Structures are given as structure tokens and as C-alpha cells.
Amino acid sequence: MDRVFNFAAGPAVMPEEALRRAAAEMLNYKGTGMSVMEMSHRSAAYQEIFDHTVARLRQLMDIPADYEVLLLQGGATGQFAAVAMNLLSGFASYVDSGHFAHSAWMEAMKYGDARCIASTREEGYRRVPANDEITVDPSADYLYITTNNTIYGTRIPEIPDTGAVPLVADMSSNILSQPYDVRRFGVVFAGAQKNIGPAGLTVVIVRKDLLGRARKETPNVLNWTVMADKGSMLNTPPTYAIYMAGLCLDWLADQGGVAAIYQRNLQKSALLYDYLDQSRLFHGIADKGCRSLMNVTFRTEDDALDVAFVQEAAANGLCSLKGHRVAGGMRASIYNAMPLEGVQTLVRFMESFEKQHR
Amino acid sequence: MDRVFNFAAGPAVMPEEALRRAAAEMLNYKGTGMSVMEMSHRSAAYQEIFDHTVARLRQLMDIPADYEVLLLQGGATGQFAAVAMNLLSGFASYVDSGHFAHSAWMEAMKYGDARCIASTREEGYRRVPANDEITVDPSADYLYITTNNTIYGTRIPEIPDTGAVPLVADMSSNILSQPYDVRRFGVVFAGAQKNIGPAGLTVVIVRKDLLGRARKETPNVLNWTVMADKGSMLNTPPTYAIYMAGLCLDWLADQGGVAAIYQRNLQKSALLYDYLDQSRLFHGIADKGCRSLMNVTFRTEDDALDVAFVQEAAANGLCSLKGHRVAGGMRASIYNAMPLEGVQTLVRFMESFEKQHR
Numbered sequence: 001m002d003r004v005f006n007f008a009a010g011p012a013v014m015p016e017e018a019l020r021r022a023a024a025e026m027l028n029y030k031g032t033g034m035s036v037m038e039m040s041h042r043s044a045a046y047q048e049i050f051d052h053t054v055a056r057l058r059q060l061m062d063i064p065a066d067y068e069v070l071l072l073q074g075g076a077t078g079q080f081a082a083v084a085m086n087l088l089s090g091f092a093s094y095v096d097s098g099h100f101a102h103s104a105w106m107e108a109m110k111y112g113d114a115r116c117i118a119s120t121r122e123e124g125y126r127r128v129p130a131n132d133e134i135t136v137d138p139s140a141d142y143l144y145i146t147t148n149n150t151i152y153g154t155r156i157p158e159i160p161d162t163g164a165v166p167l168v169a170d171m172s173s174n175i176l177s178q179p180y181d182v183r184r185f186g187v188v189f190a191g192a193q194k195n196i197g198p199a200g201l202t203v204v205i206v207r208k209d210l211l212g213r214a215r216k217e218t219p220n221v222l223n224w225t226v227m228a229d230k231g232s233m234l235n236t237p238p239t240y241a242i243y244m245a246g247l248c249l250d251w252l253a254d255q256g257g258v259a260a261i262y263q264r265n266l267q268k269s270a271l272l273y274d275y276l277d278q279s280r281l282f283h284g285i286a287d288k289g290c291r292s293l294m295n296v297t298f299r300t301e302d303d304a305l306d307v308a309f310v311q312e313a314a315a316n317g318l319c320s321l322k323g324h325r326v327a328g329g330m331r332a333s334i335y336n337a338m339p340l341e342g343v344q345t346l347v348r349f350m351e352s353f354e355k356q357h358r
Numbered sequence: 359m360d361r362v363f364n365f366a367a368g369p370a371v372m373p374e375e376a377l378r379r380a381a382a383e384m385l386n387y388k389g390t391g392m393s394v395m396e397m398s399h400r401s402a403a404y405q406e407i408f409d410h411t412v413a414r415l416r417q418l419m420d421i422p423a424d425y426e427v428l429l430l431q432g433g434a435t436g437q438f439a440a441v442a443m444n445l446l447s448g449f450a451s452y453v454d455s456g457h458f459a460h461s462a463w464m465e466a467m468k469y470g471d472a473r474c475i476a477s478t479r480e481e482g483y484r485r486v487p488a489n490d491e492i493t494v495d496p497s498a499d500y501l502y503i504t505t506n507n508t509i510y511g512t513r514i515p516e517i518p519d520t521g522a523v524p525l526v527a528d529m530s531s532n533i534l535s536q537p538y539d540v541r542r543f544g545v546v547f548a549g550a551q552k553n554i555g556p557a558g559l560t561v562v563i564v565r566k567d568l569l570g571r572a573r574k575e576t577p578n579v580l581n582w583t584v585m586a587d588k589g590s591m592l593n594t595p596p597t598y599a600i601y602m603a604g605l606c607l608d609w610l611a612d613q614g615g616v617a618a619i620y621q622r623n624l625q626k627s628a629l630l631y632d633y634l635d636q637s638r639l640f641h642g643i644a645d646k647g648c649r650s651l652m653n654v655t656f657r658t659e660d661d662a663l664d665v666a667f668v669q670e671a672a673a674n675g676l677c678s679l680k681g682h683r684v685a686g687g688m689r690a691s692i693y694n695a696m697p698l699e700g701v702q703t704l705v706r707f708m709e710s711f712e713k714q715h716r
Contacts, residue, residue, distance in 0.1 A: 002386070002391060003385065003386060003391050003392065004390075004391030004392060006391075006392050006396055008396070008397070008398040008401070009398065010398070010594065011395060011396055011397055011398060011399060011594065011597055012396060012398075013392075013396055014393065014395060014396050016385065019384050019385050019393050019395070020384075020385065022384055023381045023382075023384035023385065024381075026377050026378075026380055026381035026384070027361065027374065027377050027378065027381065028360070028361060032362075033360060033361050033362030033364075033675065033677070034361065034362060034364050034371075034677070035372065035377050037369060037372060037377070037556045037557075037602065038364055038366070038369055038370060038371055038372050039366070039369055040366040040367065040368075040369060040370075040678055041369060041557065043366070043678065073431040073432045073433065073436070073558060073596075074431045074432050074436070074577075074579045075431065075579065075593045075594055076593070077578060077579050077592060077593035078431070078432070078577060078579040078593075080577075080578070081577030081578065081579070082577075085577075107577070107578060110574060110575050110577075111575065191593075191594060193594055193597075198395045198596075198597070198598045199395075199399065199594045199595065199596055199597045199598070200431060200558040200559070200595075200596030200597070200598065200599055201558070216468060217468050217469065217575065219432075219436060219438075219439030219440070219443075219465070219468075219577065219580060220435060220438070220439065220465060221432045221433065221435050221436040221439070222577060234435060235433045235434070235435035235436075235549075236368065236369065236433055236549060236551055236557045237557065237558075238431075238556075238557055238558030238596065238599070239369055239551075239556070239557045239558070240556045240557070240558065240598070240599070240602075241558055241596070241598070241599075244395070244598075317391065319391070319392070320398055320401065
């Protein structure tokens with residue numbers, strides 16, 4: 001089979017240009033005589049690659065100078081612990097908008113007084129808590145949100161105003177998909193494997209005044225202050241994943257950056273949602289007011305038909321459309337690197353499937 | 359420049375065959391229509407890759423069934439904390455044989471009573487503590503060693519007998535380089551970036567009866583018990599690094615496995631040490647009784663000449679020979695993937711450099 005359209009939720013589709021360049025450079029990166037994978041992380045050649053990735057990210061997200069950019073390991077799940085270990089001394093407020101938000105809260109409770117201040121768990125996470133359901137306690141160490149909920153296909157439509165309370169955001173599944181003003185946040189973190197690059201890299205963007213608060217039992221690899229002091233190289237970073245992220249971010253810059261990709265993401269997701277809203281077989285799962293631009297969840301009324309749809313789609317080169325095991329149904333993840341053509345092909349396939357099965 | 363001989367200490371040289379195969383499969387892995395980097399870690403295609411890597415490692419190291427093999431993130435440095443968080447409740451004994459052994463001990467002290475029972479720090483780590491300097495306290499939670507000290511070019515010549523006390527070993531820089539009987543150890547761990555694969559993957563081999571002891575504040579991503587329960591997939595693993603490790607381990611199996619590569623490693627290191635021992639310009643740094651097979655440290659009597667040597671060698675395609683900043687001099691890391699030809703070429707170059715500069 002030729003290249004398919006891959007709707008996986010992450011690891012996920014990557015820009016073909018980035019993959020082609022990685023393949024071409026695999027044995028000999030720019031005349032160095034070695035693969036990037038073989039380079040010492042202390043070499044000048046590698047430091048240049050590392051710096052390039054950070055600079056690209058700073059440029060694309062317009063990250064101010066008073067924020068550190070850390071390239072770490074351990075995924076967002078590692079940061080669920082790190083957030084609390086680095087910031088929690090009194091109490092923290094958590095908004096429970098999905099499975100991973102809930103996991104972050106659970107993990108934080110190991111380290112102190114982490115309070116859930118709003119939750120849509122009882123509603124099956126079909127929506128996120130509205131901003132008027134969120135009461136900001138000004139004495140909280142931080143307020144924690146998840147900007148996009150991969151599993152349920154929801155997104156926070158409007159970032160809440162937390163005043164002086166540092167806002168901490170897990171942006172794993174929609175970072176770089178739309179413009180966010182980093183200045184609104186104390187900390188932004190994301191696993192790379194959706195819109196940044198390959199799995200195994202975790203980006204942490206932290207306002208510098210929030211450093212220096214880590215509890216002494218914080219493992220060094222999760223300690224933002226230690227890692228900031230060492231330029232993310234207390235130990236060997238995930239060197240190749242950082243290089244790949246650089247190639248993917250180069251591609252995003254070539255597309256016109258975040259503002260331009262946002263327009264395309266609006267177009268791509270509208271194509272799917274518009275189809276779903278008029279379909280008499282499929283319907284969207286997430287509440288309309290907080291639909292994700294990245295993860296489109298939908299289903300028929302018939303579980304067996306859902307299974308048949310996922311299988312037939314895969315046979316037609318439309319892969320990984322099965323919904324997450326905790327949510328069921330279908331999910332089309334349409335990250336930045338998913339071309340418009342992929343979404344168009346999916347909608348055409350859904351139309352023909354609908355004709356056949358109604 | 360064509361492919362060079364890369365003597366970096368890690369990330370380090372990888373088998374060219376593995377890199378070639380990765381390049382060829384980059385855009386479309388075995389007809390799946392996607393890169394391994396793009397695969398969902400929950401897909402059948404990816405699970406097969408993951409299982410293959412684990413099976414290869416089990417085969418090559420002859421890992422018994424009562425040991426778990428975990429593929430994690432965070433490097434050996436992450437495990438410095440994890441070892442203590444997962445095992446330390448009373449006290450633990452540390453053998454301080456080098457920079458990383460010392461760091462592991464420092465990190466463990468955050469979590470409890472970690473005691474240094476033998477150290478060669480005062481001797482500049484030119485040797486490792488001898489077994490008769492190590493007194494095993496039978497009530498210790500574990501005894502911690504580092505089998506090979508990358509920076510100083512030393513190796514433990516004979517694994518100490520710790521009786522019923524679990525032996526925990528950081529094998530980062532010589533795992534798979536010589537036969538070790540896993541049954542002698544409670545826990546073996548290693549960052550992948552020397553003899554396993556790319557940076558960003560950490561292998562932990564843990565005897566199953568040692569699971570279930572983690573303190574409750576252990577971050578999930580460092581909790582061996584949680585990770586064992588989830589088949590190393592509590593969260594997204596470093597998928598591509600695991601695939602690359604599989605390719606590198608396939609290569610090692612093709613070479614005849616650990617017993618065969620050990621013979622080659624003896625031959626490669628002997629070539630260098632024999633030359634050093636008769637040279638009137640260069641001399642080895644590590645004590646003869648505990649010389650590493652993987653990292654050969656040496657110097658001249660003249661710092662400026664050391665610098666010139668490293669530069670001239672690099673100009674001749676013999677790269678990354680500079681010693682670690684804390685040790686000075688030169689270091690030739692000759693991991694499994696360094697071909698004999700690389701070492702022969704290095705010795706020839708050293709001979710001609712010696713002629714020129716004596």
C-alpha cells in the first residue's frame with residue numbers, strides 16, 4: 001500500500017517533507033559523516049540542531065524572552081507529576097475536562113492539596129466546564145487546564161482569565177494548531193507526538209519567575225529549575241526526536257506558521273463537522289460549543305456499523321479511525337500535518353458509506 | 359565528508375545496516391503506508407515492533423522469565439531517582455566508582471538513607487573499588503554498582519557477590535558488550551544511547567519480586583510496578599527509538615550475539631591498549647586492572663598536544679576523541695557498532711602522530 005491517510009490520535013501523521021528529509025540525511029547529516037542519531041549531544045553540530053528547534057518553536061509560538069523552553073522526556077504524563085512537584089506548596093485548582101486532565105489531578109494529589117474545581121466527568125466529558133463554572137481562588141499556586149481533550153474531541157473555546165494565578169496548560173493535542181498568547185500562561189507543556197514531532201519528546205514552556213520552587217524530592221529529570229540551568233541537557237536529551245521536531249516545525253513555518261495553519265484547521269474541521277451535522281447516519285459526539293479542531297469524534301447509532309465503518313475505511317487507506325477505548329465510536333484526528341485532501345477523502349468515503357447503510 | 363569513524367561516548371556510532379534500513383523504511387514501514395514514527399502505539403503493527411525489540415533483548419541477554427523488561431524514558435539519570443523511589447525503604451549501599459555512580463547516590467539521598475560504602479573519588483576514579491573493599495550489609499535494601507564508567511574508562515572486572523541483597527546495576531555504557539548473567543542482578547538499567555539504540559530510550563530489567571515496593575510519591579512514569587502492569591505503555595513510549603533499538607539488536611544477533619561481540623570487543627580494546635602500553639607519547643589513564651572494553655582513555659604529557667591530536671584526528675575522519683570535560687585527555691569509545699577497521703585506523707593514526715611529535 002502507498003502512503004495512507006493516518007487519522008491516529010498520536011503518534012500521528014507527520015509532514016511527508018520532514019520524513020523525506022530525515023530519510024535523506026539518515027546516514028550523513030550535512031557532511032558531518034554521521035547520522036544525527038549518532039551525534040554527541042555535546043557536539044557543536046548537535047547543539048546547532050537543538051538550538052534551531054528551540055528557536056523555531058519560540059518564533060512560531062511567539063514565546064517571550066522571560067519564558068524558558070525545555071525539551072524533556074517522559075511525556076505529558078511525566079509532567080502531570082512535574083507540575084505539582086515544581087509548583088505545589090499550598091493548594092492547586094484543577095479543571096477536570098477529560099481523561100488526561102483527571103489523570104493530571106490524580107497524579108498531583110500524590111504531592112499535596114490538588115483540588116478539582118470543575119468537572120464534566122459525570123457528563124461523559126462531552127463538553128468542557130464553561131468559564132462561568134470556574135471560580136478562580138486567588139491564593140491557589142496555579143490553575144490547571146487541558147486546552148484540548150484528545151479522547152472526547154473537545155476544546156476549551158475561550159482560555160479562562162485567572163488573574164495573578166499562574167495558568168498551567170496541557171496543550172499536548174492542540175499546541176501550534178491555533179494562535180495562543182503564551183503570556184496568558186504560567187506554564188505550557190505538550191507531548192510532541194501530535195503537532196510537534198515524534199513520541200519521546202516533551203516540550204515545557206515555563207515563565208522564569210516560576211522556577212526555583214521545586215520541592216527537594218523532585219527527580220532531577222523532572223525538575224524544571226535544574227533543567228533550565230542545564231539548557232535541558234542535565235542528561236542526554238532525546239536527540240533525534242528533537243531533530244525531527246525541528247524538521248516538522250520548519251515545515252510549519254513554510255506553511256505560513258500558526259496563523260495560516262489555524263485557517264486550514266478551521267477549514268478541515270468545518271468540512272467534517274458540516275458533513276456530520278447534516279448526516280442521517282453519523283453524528284458528532286462532542287457538544288457543539290466546544291468541538292475540537294484536532295480530534296473529531298463521531299458515531300452511528302449502531303456499534304456493529306461503527307466497527308464495519310472503521311474496517312472498510314482502513315481498507316480504503318483511511319486508517320486509525322477507531323475511537324479511544326474509553327469513548328467508543330470513531331475519531332478522526334486531523335492534526336496540522338493531515339492534508340485537506342485527507343479530510344476530503346474521508347468525507348467522500350463517509351458519504352458513500354452512508355448511502356450504502358441507511 | 360563520507361561516513362567518519364565516530365568515537366563519541368554516547369550518543370554514539372550505530373550499525374550502518376540499521377541506519378540504512380531505517381532510511382529505507384522511513385516513509386512506509388512494510389507496506390503499512392506510514393512511518394513507524396507516525397504509528398499509534400496502540401496499533402497491532404506497532405505492538406509487533408515493540409514486542410520484537412523486547413524479545414530480541416531477552417534473547418541476547420538471556421533474560422529469565424521472572425524478570426520484567428521495561429522500555430521507559432528519562433535516561434539513566436531518571437533511573438537514579440527511580441531506583442531509590444522503587445526500592446529504598448530502610449537503607450541502601452552505593453559503590454562510588456565514577457561521576458554517574460556519584461550522581462546516582464546523590465539522587466538517592468533525596469529519598470532516604472543511601473550510604474556510600476566504597477569510593478575511588480579521591481583517586482580521580484582511575485580505578486573502581488575492589489571487591490574486597492566492598493562490605494555487603496545483608497540488611498541493605500539493595501547494593502548499587504556501575505558496571506562501566508564511561509568518563510574514566512574503567513569497568514568492574516568481577517561482579518561482586520551480594521548474596522541475598524539485590525544487586526542494582528547501571529549498565530548504560532557496557533550493556534550487551536560482554537556476557538553478564540542477569541540472574542546475578544535484581545535490577546539492570548541502561549540508557550540506550552551507547553550499545554542499544556538512540557537516546558531517549560531507557561531499558562530497565564527488574565526481577566519481578568522487587569516490584570510492588572514503590573513509595574506512593576513515585577511519579578507514574580518512574581514507577582516500575584505501574585509500568586510493568588501496563589506493558590511499558592502507561593503513556594506513549596518513545597516509539598521510534600524502540601524501533602531503532604530493534605534494528606540495532608537485530609544487527610547484534612546477526613553478528614553472533616553477545617558472546618561473539620565480546621570476542622571482537624576484546625580484540626578491539628586490546629589493539630588500543632597494547633599500542634598505548636608500548637607508546638612513548640601516549641599512555642592510558644585507567645588502572646590496568648579495571649580497564650574498560652568500551653571507553654579507552656588516554657593522554658600525552660602535554661595538554662596542547664592533546665588538543666592538537668583531537669583536531670588532527672577529526673580532520674582525518676576520526677571524530678569525537680576529546681575526553682570528557684571532568685577527566686581531560688582523550689577518550690576513544692569503541693562500542694559494539696565501532697568496526698575493527700575504525701580501531702585499526704585510529705591506531706595507525708596514533709602511530710604516525712607519535713612519529714611526528716616525539
